[in-house]
Amino acid sequence: MAGESHHTGSPSALVRVSHGTVVRGTSTIWSDLNLEVFPGEFTAILGPNGSGKSTLLQVLLGRMPLAGGSAEVIGAAPGARRADIGYLPQHRAITAAERIRAIDIVGLGLTGARWGFRIPGTGTAEARRERAQIHEALDLVGASHYAQRAFGELSGGEQQRILIAQAIVRKPAFLLLDEPLDSLDLPTQASVVALIREVCTHQQIGVLLVAHDVNPLLTALDQVLYIANGHALQGAVDQVITSSQLSALFGMPIEVLTAADGRRVVIGTPDAPHHHGHRHSDGHGHG
């Protein structure tokens, strides 16, 4: 496990939620949620639509209080270390960026929240350092060769790489990605997952990625957090993704098949329809 060696070196988790409960209005979204994420660890948050996955990210960003239990992010209260968190929201209105260069979109991740302006001729060393940082992020996601083009001219996969570069340009300790695989075709999903895995390992960033279909992620993950029916279940992939664990959590029969090469395929969870998952798991056995 990629994160395992790190646990002994630095015992401090990036994220620690214990017995967390969230209430919205009068309804409890989930309760008794436990989660630990360590540097260099890739964790997926899975579960049907409306189960409270995005809500968990809001809690970690400090934008939503816990009604019970406790949460700690990078050793502080949620929200206190927001500058050290890279965040990629769900459903963004980024279409407005059609006529803005991709590199400027990445730059906003670094300096977008800065008020005021630089008097021309001053602070050139800082400007140079920022430019280098932006190019480093673009290199890391393999987007340098289309960074000068307008964002609207890029393909869905290229846009997603640019948005990931934007999320990591500050060199965050911790990355929150809300459904970054949405609306990407399967080969692109696979390459984006591989990219996130690489960034996670090489930069020793803790990654929390929200998805509603586990299959494209299975080989890259260190651990999963399933949320369903107001309950949550965290653990390593081979402990949690078993027929008995998932069937108990969802309250319905769920099958986990093991393919010839040892990969697992989850069949029967809501949002991951039968035929879809099955067919593609056969077709994409090579990864």
Added chain:
Amino acid sequence: MIQMLSYPFMQHAVIAGTLIAVMSGTLGWFMVLRRQIFAGHTLSTMSFPGATAALVVGIPLAMGYYVACICAAIAIGWRAPTRHLTGPLSSARIGTIQVVGFATGFTLLGYSTHILGGLDQLLFGTFLGIDRTQLIILIAMTCVVVVIIACIGRPLVFASLDPELAEAVGLPVRALDIGFLILLGVVVAATAQITGALLVFALLVTPPAIAQRLTARPAQGMIVSAGIGVALIWLSLICAYFSVYPLGFFTTSIGFAVYVIVVVVQRSASGLRAVHV
């Protein structure tokens, strides 16, 4: 041509036109980026109810312009903390505001007989009758607008492109939304007095539309947009000076022609590239 500038009224017109073009070119760039073109159009029509109301109530015309535009800006920009400005509901709201504005304008028109003379001024402005006070107000306003945009430009670009993320990193997206509309309203009110209600919108939308085709860099886009606006106004003033047609005719038609030329040139250039590849 040099002789044209020897008249004080032409000097004033050139200076005022330049200042107006700089302000509307810059704010228009954000308006187009934010896809608030309908909101911008509604603000430019607000000078009509503003002026008629001012004439009926008996306050200075200028005050009517400012009050109407700022009220409309707040009405358009107000939103619940968790909602964002785009979406079908918001354009329905903007449409309603525009209709209410027109209805108010026409209703008040019936209450006053001496408005008709003012109506001409309302639509076509008083470009050749700008006095020193107006000029000083415009100079001050341009300085303020440029400094404000320089200070909030980066967060405003961020909040315009990605309100969700901007809010998550702690930017006051809501304040930026409404603040931008109020700034736009003030500039529209000042511009409409001089160019008339019809030309305001052309100056707000044409230069940024051309600029966005020419460059995809934000800072450059704003500067190019303002520059195109200035060139457009100067050219129109020269044409209007030597002909019988009004300024607005030249501004709109030259602007449109430039836009079409840019589009055609870019299309054929990319067509050529495609052939070579």
